[in-house]
Amino acid sequence: MAVSYNALAQSLHTRSSCFIPIRYTKQRSRSNVVFASNDNKNIALQAKVDNLLDSIKWDDKGLAVAIAQNVDTGAVLMQGFVNREALSTTISSRKATFFSRSRSTLWTKGETSNNFINIRDVYIDCDRDSIIYLGTPDGPTCHTGEETCYYTSVFDQLNNDEASGNKLALTTLYSLESIISKRKEESTVPQEGKPSWTRRLLTDDALLCSKIREEADELCRTLEDNEEVSRTPSEMADVLYHAMVLLSKRDVKMEDVFAVLRKRFSQSGIEEKQNRTK
Amino acid sequence: MAVSYNALAQSLHTRSSCFIPIRYTKQRSRSNVVFASNDNKNIALQAKVDNLLDSIKWDDKGLAVAIAQNVDTGAVLMQGFVNREALSTTISSRKATFFSRSRSTLWTKGETSNNFINIRDVYIDCDRDSIIYLGTPDGPTCHTGEETCYYTSVFDQLNNDEASGNKLALTTLYSLESIISKRKEESTVPQEGKPSWTRRLLTDDALLCSKIREEADELCRTLEDNEEVSRTPSEMADVLYHAMVLLSKRDVKMEDVFAVLRKRFSQSGIEEKQNRTK
Numbered sequence: 422m423a424v425s426y427n428a429l430a431q432s433l434h435t436r437s438s439c440f441i442p443i444r445y446t447k448q449r450s451r452s453n454v455v456f457a458s459n460d461n462k463n464i465a466l467q468a469k470v471d472n473l474l475d476s477i478k479w480d481d482k483g484l485a486v487a488i489a490q491n492v493d494t495g496a497v498l499m500q501g502f503v504n505r506e507a508l509s510t511t512i513s514s515r516k517a518t519f520f521s522r523s524r525s526t527l528w529t530k531g532e533t534s535n536n537f538i539n540i541r542d543v544y545i546d547c548d549r550d551s552i553i554y555l556g557t558p559d560g561p562t563c564h565t566g567e568e569t570c571y572y573t574s575v576f577d578q579l580n581n582d583e584a585s586g587n588k589l590a591l592t593t594l595y596s597l598e599s600i601i602s603k604r605k606e607e608s609t610v611p612q613e614g615k616p617s618w619t620r621r622l623l624t625d626d627a628l629l630c631s632k633i634r635e636e637a638d639e640l641c642r643t644l645e646d647n648e649e650v651s652r653t654p655s656e657m658a659d660v661l662y663h664a665m666v667l668l669s670k671r672d673v674k675m676e677d678v679f680a681v682l683r684k685r686f687s688q689s690g691i692e693e694k695q696n697r698t699k
Numbered sequence: 700m701a702v703s704y705n706a707l708a709q710s711l712h713t714r715s716s717c718f719i720p721i722r723y724t725k726q727r728s729r730s731n732v733v734f735a736s737n738d739n740k741n742i743a744l745q746a747k748v749d750n751l752l753d754s755i756k757w758d759d760k761g762l763a764v765a766i767a768q769n770v771d772t773g774a775v776l777m778q779g780f781v782n783r784e785a786l787s788t789t790i791s792s793r794k795a796t797f798f799s800r801s802r803s804t805l806w807t808k809g810e811t812s813n814n815f816i817n818i819r820d821v822y823i824d825c826d827r828d829s830i831i832y833l834g835t836p837d838g839p840t841c842h843t844g845e846e847t848c849y850y851t852s853v854f855d856q857l858n859n860d861e862a863s864g865n866k867l868a869l870t871t872l873y874s875l876e877s878i879i880s881k882r883k884e885e886s887t888v889p890q891e892g893k894p895s896w897t898r899r900l901l902t903d904d905a906l907l908c909s910k911i912r913e914e915a916d917e918l919c920r921t922l923e924d925n926e927e928v929s930r931t932p933s934e935m936a937d938v939l940y941h942a943m944v945l946l947s948k949r950d951v952k953m954e955d956v957f958a959v960l961r962k963r964f965s966q967s968g969i970e971e972k973q974n975r976t977k
Contacts, residue, residue, distance in 0.1 A: 653945070
C-alpha cells in the first residue's frame with residue numbers, strides 16, 4: 422500500500438511539496454515506511470509519526486479503538502479498531518482507515534461506497550488507547566445507508582416502541598431539528614383542534630419572522646438591561662428554536678450552518694469575513 | 700451488587716413502583732438476575748433486557764465497546780468496555796457503567812469522583828458490538844479534571860505545537876465558542892493596531908446588539924424575499940456567531956442553552972411552553 426505524506430506535510434505547514442510514497446510491510450514493525458526521498462523534513466515528520474505510534478497503548482492484538490465523529494454535528498458515525506498501519510495511513514491520507522478484525526486487513530471507510538470520512542484532526546485519550554477521528558463524511562457512513570451506525574435505541578426496544586422505527590442517536594440540537602422536521606411533514610395534513618405552536622409557525626411566515634425578530638430583541642435585552650443571567654440561555658434557546666423552524670421551511674440543516682462556520686473560521690475566520698464586509 | 704429496575708420501569712412508562720433488587724453472579728450467564736418480586740411487568744422487562752443482552756455480539760472476552768457521549772454537546776466523554784453485567788447495570792441504574800479490563804471488575808463512572816454520567820438513552824450499532832451511552836455528566840469526565848478524556852491532538856503533536864497545550868477534541872460549534880472565549884480573555888489586555896471584529900463586539904454592547912438584531916432581520920429576509928437558499932445557512936451562521944459573542948459576555952455556554960432546550964421539550968416540549976405563554 423502506497424500512501425503519501427504530502428497532504429499531512431502541507432496541513433502541518435511544512436514546505437514540502439514532494440510526494441513520499443511509503444510501503445507498509447505485512448509484519449508490523451516500527452520502521453514500516455520506506456522513503457523514496459531523502460527530504461529531511463519528511464524524515465523528521467515520519468520520525469514524529471513513529472514516536473506517536475510508539476506512544477499508543479496497543480492491546481494484546483496490537484489494536485486500539487477508533488471512533489469516527491462528524492466534526493460539524495458531533496454525531497458518532499461509526500467505531501472500529503486500528504493497528505499501527507491503520508492509524509499511520511489515516512494520518513497521512515486524511516481518510517479514516519481501520520483494521521478489520523474479521524478480514525485481518527486495513528480498510529478505508531469509503532473505498533467501496535465512496536463515502537469517505539475526511540479527517541480534520543485525530544485525538545488520543547488520556548490512557549492513549551482510544552482515538553477519535555474528527556472528520557467530515559462524504560455521505561452516509563453506515564452500510565445500511567443510515568447517516569451513522571447507531572440507530573437502535575435500547576430504551577425504545579425495551580419499551581416495545583417498534584412504531585418509532587430506526588431512531589438515530591441524536592444530541593439535543595438534532596432531536597429538536599428532528600421534532601421540527603416531523604411537524605413540517607405533518608403540517609401538510611389537515612388537522613382538527615388547536616394546532617401546535619411549531620405548526621402555526623410553519624404555516625405562517627409573518628408570525629415566524631416576527632417571532633425571530635422578537636426573540637433576538639429579547640436576547641439583546643438580557644445584556645442591555647443586565648437581566649438575571651439565567652434569562653440569557655432561555656432567550657437564546659428561543660432564538661435557536663424559532664430560527665430552526667425557518668431553516669426547516671428552507672430545507673436547511675444545522676449541519677449546513679456549521680459547515681459555513683467551519684469554512685469561515687478555517688479561512689482565518691470570522692474576523693476576516695467581518696472585516697471584509699464592514 | 701444490587702441494582703434496581705425501578706428507574707428503568709418508570710422511565711419506560713410502566714406502572715411498577717416496587718424496587719427489584721437483582722444479584723449478579725460472578726460467572727456470566729443468561730439468567731444473571733434473581734428477582735425479589737414476582738411482579739409480572741418487571742419479569743417481562745427483565746426478559747426483554749436478557750433478549751437484548753443476548754443480541755449483542757460480545758467479543759471473545761465477552762466485551763463490547765461503549766462510548767459515553769454528552770447528550771447536549773455531542774462531546775465524546777470517554778470510551779470503555781462493557782460486559783453483560785456492565786450494560787445491564789447501566790440500563791437499570793441509569794449511570795454509565797463499564798467493565799475494567801485491568802481490574803476485572805465492574806465500575807460506575809463517578810463512583811469515586813461523584814462525576815456520574817446520567818444515562819438518557821443507550822444506542823447499539825448496526826453490527827451490535829458497539830454501544831453509545833448518551834448522557835449528561837455531573838462534572839468533568841476525565842480523571843485529570845478535563846471535560847473529556849480526548850485532549851491530545853495528533854496534528855498539534857506532529858506540528859510540535861506544544862504552545863497550544865491541551866486542546867479538547869471540539870466540534871465546529873465549540874471550536875467557535877473557544878475562539879470567542881479566547882478573544883474575550885485577550886480583550887482585557889490593551890492592543891495595538893486594528894482590533895479584531897470579535898474584540899470590537901466584545902467591547903461595544905451597542906454594536907453587538909445592533910448586529911444581532913440586524914442578522915436576525917437578514918435571516919428573516921431570506922424567507923420573506925425568497926432569497927437563494929444558500930443565503931439562509933450563511934445568515935444563520937451570522938446570527939449564531941453574534942449571539943454567541945453575547946453569550947460569552949454573559950458567561951453562558953451553548954451547553955446551557957441546549958440544557959434549556961432539552962428540559963423544555965422533554966416536558967412535552969416547546970409547544971407546551973409556547974402555548975402557555977401566548
